[in-house]
Amino acid sequence: MTAALSIERLEVVFDRFRALKGVDLEVREGESYGLVGESGSGKSTLLKAITGLAPVAGGAITVNGKTLGKTRDKAFYRDVQMVFQDPYGSLHPRQTVDRLLQEPLAIHGIAHGEKRIERALDEVGLGNGFRFRYAHQLSGGQRQRVAIARALILEPSILLLDEPTSALDASVQAEVLNLLEEVRRRRKLTFLMVSHDLAIITHMCERLMVMQNGEAVETLTASQLIGHRVSEDYTRNLLRASEGFVRTA
Amino acid sequence: MTASDAGSLSRREWLLSERPASRMQARLGRAYVAWRRFTANRLAVVGLLIILGLVVVAALAGMLAPYSPTVGDLKNARLLAPSAAHWFGTDDLGRDIYSRIVYGSRWTLYVVILVAIIAAPIGLLVGTVAGYAGGWTDAILMRITDIFLAFPKLVLALAFVAALGPGIENAVLAIAITSWPPYARIARAETLTVRNSDYIKAVQLMGASPFRIVLRHIMPLCISSLIIRVTLDMAGIILTAAGLGFLGLGAQPPLPEWGAMIASGRRFILDQWWVAGAPGAAILIVSLGFNLLGDGLRDALDPRSGDQ
Known part of the structure; x- marks a missing residue:
């Protein structure tokens, strides 16, 4: 298996603050990879750095064998797409679903837009009845489905997921996670998924990296995490914290 | 809206589907939701009717005015009081004031529309570009805006007209040049609130150019607050135009511009009040109309009110 995405000694600096301190990461093709850690550990920043939304100060990012420069070209965005955390903030308030899905096609000059929009909506389980609605006419789960459809419409090979379900309630969370699993299997996508919920990560991902203060603490497989075969104290604390949550639930 | 639609469900249901x-x-x-919110405000509807009335009067001026607006009867009809023959009386040159006001509505509309279509796009462009680009672009564009804002509007307009020469076209230009800075400020403020939102980031991640993002994703969000502000400013624009006309720097005689009419009537304001009073009332009513309309539009369009 080749690496779909590999990151070497990535540094991100906001003003004086080092948000990422030399992080290494390798995600294989078709793999689902998790990033866990507390708030401020730099996991979302890592995703932003890949997409070019965070200021990269050093290191290298390689996507499908191509090392990225300072700016991202259009071809990059056809390979890598992202789903945001908050479905209430990631859809333009004055655009219909139709318009939202048309925009990426228009930017990349893709023909047969009508068919592709219909197909994209079908794929995420929204019929044509949702096509001409505005974001405020949709529920949280429906919005996130639209956001996924928008990310998939350019047919990327890598999907970055920034806590895609943390803003949704439990039953809708499961629906959206199942949908993501399904599209990944069908399209053989590579996932890089950020979450602070260890249960979601163990369910969705084969491997994961634990992060703290902008550094990688350790890299584990899902089975290692389930079996509590971890070597770092920090990870053990995280596990204990998540079990505490399970007991009260 | 086909017949089959109307048959299965009412037009209202179709619109609110x-x-x-x-x-x-x-x-x-x-649009229907916005319209319902607009019409819920009675005064706003009054404002809209006043403005529609102004448009109709301007369009049909030739049919509504019984006399010529520029040629008077110097021999028999000087400074006549309002009567059945001359509804608002006549001025010192024997011209029918009602006819002059009817024709004057054209100039009022001309000024208001020209200023709006020159100033609003300039303000929108400067504000959104400054807000989205940030950094040096923002600093330079906003300092230019500040320079324009530092002068009182009428004084700056006076200076421009004095430099360009009197006349209604130059008055329009001067008013437009002095009225775009507040629009740039509003557009920039709106842009700053949305530029870091996830939905703009999402479009950036589509690979959209900054030009496309500003034009297609940011401007539509700024437009409603801009429309509201421009409508509310219309009254001020009319007054500034009238003020320039009054000072002799706007419309030149014998053009029936309302401000210039007040200026020429002020010599007889105590004995023949109607000469200045009638155009004054016209300015008052139209300004009021624009203000009421602007308030109503704020209720109907403001994104911060309701779930639009």
């Missing part, structure tokens, strides 16, 4: 079946229906439904 949660599941619009076409781009057109979604757009019409949205």
